[in-house]
Amino acid sequence: MRSSIATVCLSGTLAEKLRAAADAGFDGVEIFEQDLIVSPHSPEQIRERAAELGLTLDLFQPFRDLLSVEEDIFRDNLRRLESKFQLMQRLGMDQILVCSNVATATVDDDEVRVDQLRRAGELAARYGCFISYEALAWGKYVNTYQHAYDLVVKADHPNVGTCLDSFHILSRGDDPSGIADMDPDKIFFLQLADAPTMEMGILPWSRHHRVFPGEGDFDLKNFMEQVAKSGYNGPVSLEIFNDEFREAEVGRTAIDGLRSLIWLADKTATRVPDSPLELPKLADAQSPRGFDFVELRTGRLGEVTKALHQLGFRLGGYHQSKPDFQAWVQGDVRIIVEDEGSTGGATELTGLGVIVDDATAAAERATALKATPVPRMTGEDEEDLHPVFTPDGSELYFCGPGQTGRGSTWIPEFGFEPDETSSSETSDVLINSVHHIALAQPRHMAAETRLFYSSVLGLEPAVPEFIPSPAGLVHKQAIEGENVCITVSAAPEGSEQGGFFAEHYPEHIAFGSDDVFAVAQRAVRRGLKMLPIPENYYDDLAARFGLEPGFITKIKALNICYDRSSNGEYLHFYTAPLGNTFFEVAEVRGDYRGFGWADEPIRLAAQYRALRDDVRGIPR
Incomplete structure (x- = not known):
């Protein structure tokens, strides 16, 4: 299993986050854009430092409000997207997270979205990059994982796939069983987050109260079982927005995150022993006498x-x-x-x-x-x-x-x-x-x-x-x-x-x-x-x-x-x-x-x- 963690999960500077992720034992990281923007280090320096630490740079994120817009706005969005591909080349990474539109969407037409997604894929291909399209739970027109996946399938471009995020799926109460039937080649990335049961809007719940797997109330064991059954074999990553995590000691939080992934992988390996994710299986826990x-x-x-x-x-x-x-x-x-x-x-x-x-x-x-x-x-x-x-x-x-x-x-x-x-x-x-x-x-x-x-x-x-x-x-x-x-x-x-x-x-x-x-x-x-x-x-x-x-x-x-x-x-x-x-x-x-x-x-x-x-x- 290739483990990864988004830098937004951790406190400190980008350099400190990379160090903590490597020390904990993660294989790679997602680079959250703001962490890079505020860093005094150049993209080339970040790329070099990650390589020194043995970390892969797995995902650049997020790119917002690309689709469901009028043509003139979309052309400007492609300009923005191209600048990110150029930045990613300097970082030495090839995958970007594109979220479903929340703020600027005005065109509710799947055919338009499919066309725009395909054209974005063509642009990505010119730079050797890939787009992971994700349905935000509060997206204006696209807010379910199945809808996002259907758009990716219709776009039918080798550089366009979907990102599955457990929070956006489970916070809505959606049934994740459909994941097992997805084409694994079209699942480009997997992000995991748990959360306690709370009565509030999904957006503030997502931005402030996510926790690592096993620390909340979501049924992540069933969720991961469906992912494993699909045949997905890419990174298994953590994306946690939590105010307290951003204040906590960075090394301890990173270890806590990797422990949660190992625990969940062990539970999933019991359910799906032949997963191409090559999930680590622990010795059975011994119930204390x-x-x-x-x-x-x-x-x-x-x-x-x-x-x-x-x-x-x-x-x-x-x-x-x-x-x-x-x-x-x-x-x-x-x-x-x-x-x-x-x-x-x-x-x-x-x-x-x-x-x-x-x-x-x-x-x-x-x-x-x-x-x-x-x-x-x-x-x-x-x-x-x-x-x-x-x-x-x-x-x-x-x-x-x-x-x-x-x-x-x-x-x-x-x-x-x-x-x-x-x-x-x-x-x-x-x-x-x-x-x-x-x-x-x-x-x-x-x-x-x-x-x-x-x-x-x-x-x-x-x-x-x-x-x-x-x-x-x-x-x-x-x-x-x-x-x-x-x-x-x-x-x-x-x-x-x-x-x-x-x-x-x-x-x-x-x-x-x-x-x-x-x-x-x-x-x-x-x-x-x-x-x-x-x-x-x-x-x-x-x-x-x-x-x-x-x-x-x-x-x-x-x-x-x-x-x-x-x-x-x-x-x-x-x-x-x-x-x-x-x-x-x-x-x-x-x-x-x-x-x-x-x-x-x-x-x-x-x-x-x-x-x-x-x-x-x-x-x-």
């Missing part, structure tokens, strides 16, 4: 270990070659704490260990999806957990199942046996699982993070939700497997409050228990500082669910929150913030599916007050 451990780093060691002790964890040991790392255990739940010294630095979630059947294969899939291996020295008698960096710089570890099938092959490195439990008394083990991990990301990085974990671990995205907070709406979405769940939150940033909250928005570990009351009572006896829940919440809770006064009194005394669905109940409490991290303990009753997000506004408001008080000294 569970979390083996969670790793924290802190400059407030006493604060963190005190909270763990209050929740019922005990110190299992210190790492044999990395004494700054401690293992805290309770049953099969293991928390690794890295002590960075008495810096006062915020406690942060820095690593996740997942149990997989084949750790080496899982790590190979991750690196194929553009994850960078973590350089790490492993002692002779120490387990290689194959860590890779996640997009935010934390680490993902792949842990083999071990003899017991529950992971923890690394346990002897902390000085105790693999089958040693966390306590001599089984009754002391009240926390028995990691229910989910809740990550927080800047708004422009949340979709990237979701795609990373879903593609690497084979998790499936759930329906997103928007939760009100004192600083604005928080976008939350879960990505789930049978035994592992990760939620990703994007805090608001567009105000003073939003900027503060985005900077300090906490991540957390949600522990599972069969008796949340017993955990809470033990923790309170040991002095745990819980997140205080206002009395107004419990008054509302009683009204919403008709709960018994005695039950309300019981949960209120322990700051326990409650949610209920038709299939079950969710009882949970939160610790006070520990820097940028906190703990949640949850008991699931029945077949409840979810994370207690009905209570998120209460948590977010309480944490917002606590964080402002701690960081700025502002009264709650």
Whole structure:
């Protein structure tokens, strides 16, 4: 598969965009005209630089408003088009994107369009160039891919083909199945974009909210299946208009883009294994059996270990070659704490260990999806957990199942046996699982993070939700497997409050228990500082669910929150913030599916007050 990316997807100068595309591993780029116009480098210099970087220049774009015009206007349009062909010769590229007319179209006649398209093809042929004609979803007369293709077929010129753009097709709700029956020789170019479902005009949706494949709601797997069935074998390119992408770090965005293409190619190769696109096929994702451990780093060691002790964890040991790392255990739940010294630095979630059947294969899939291996020295008698960096710089570890099938092959490195439990008394083990991990990301990085974990671990995205907070709406979405769940939150940033909250928005570990009351009572006896829940919440809770006064009194005394669905109940409490991290303990009753997000506004408001008080000294 020949991968490509439009320079409009990336931030920075044209030179920086080319560098980032090459470093990420793209084969080529589309040159967006404005990027060239504002560049201080000549077309010849851009051509030379691309060659040095090993990039092909695949498409010059866009050329607007060529067809559906009166003859005098069309002759002037040909003059404009010829100047672009001359520029393309200097760039060393031979294909131009021509969009259906939006602004100047006055002649609604397919015969006129066919004649004009053929004449444009004749001009292109004189320069050794090719025209990819694309139907914009908001084109005045031509706005469907089938109409554009029909015009190309009728024009019947070897230098004229069509460009298929997933956004322009899927945003209209068009059925892409007709692509499979197209003549592949008439499909000159393929542009891919995903997008979240939004209620707005197609034009602003297109210009500001496109995302990479797998990060939105379009069925791109079906779309690519139809393209592969057609026999198309040209570049597979990304064309993303997104305000946040244009502000994000260019190298990270480029890697995110290529990861999305690899993920989509892998999905398509499963459906159409003999495609001439030669789609790369990854090793199957291994569904994690569970979390083996969670790793924290802190400059407030006493604060963190005190909270763990209050929740019922005990110190299992210190790492044999990395004494700054401690293992805290309770049953099969293991928390690794890295002590960075008495810096006062915020406690942060820095690593996740997942149990997989084949750790080496899982790590190979991750690196194929553009994850960078973590350089790490492993002692002779120490387990290689194959860590890779996640997009935010934390680490993902792949842990083999071990003899017991529950992971923890690394346990002897902390000085105790693999089958040693966390306590001599089984009754002391009240926390028995990691229910989910809740990550927080800047708004422009949340979709990237979701795609990373879903593609690497084979998790499936759930329906997103928007939760009100004192600083604005928080976008939350879960990505789930049978035994592992990760939620990703994007805090608001567009105000003073939003900027503060985005900077300090906490991540957390949600522990599972069969008796949340017993955990809470033990923790309170040991002095745990819980997140205080206002009395107004419990008054509302009683009204919403008709709960018994005695039950309300019981949960209120322990700051326990409650949610209920038709299939079950969710009882949970939160610790006070520990820097940028906190703990949640949850008991699931029945077949409840979810994370207690009905209570998120209460948590977010309480944490917002606590964080402002701690960081700025502002009264709650």
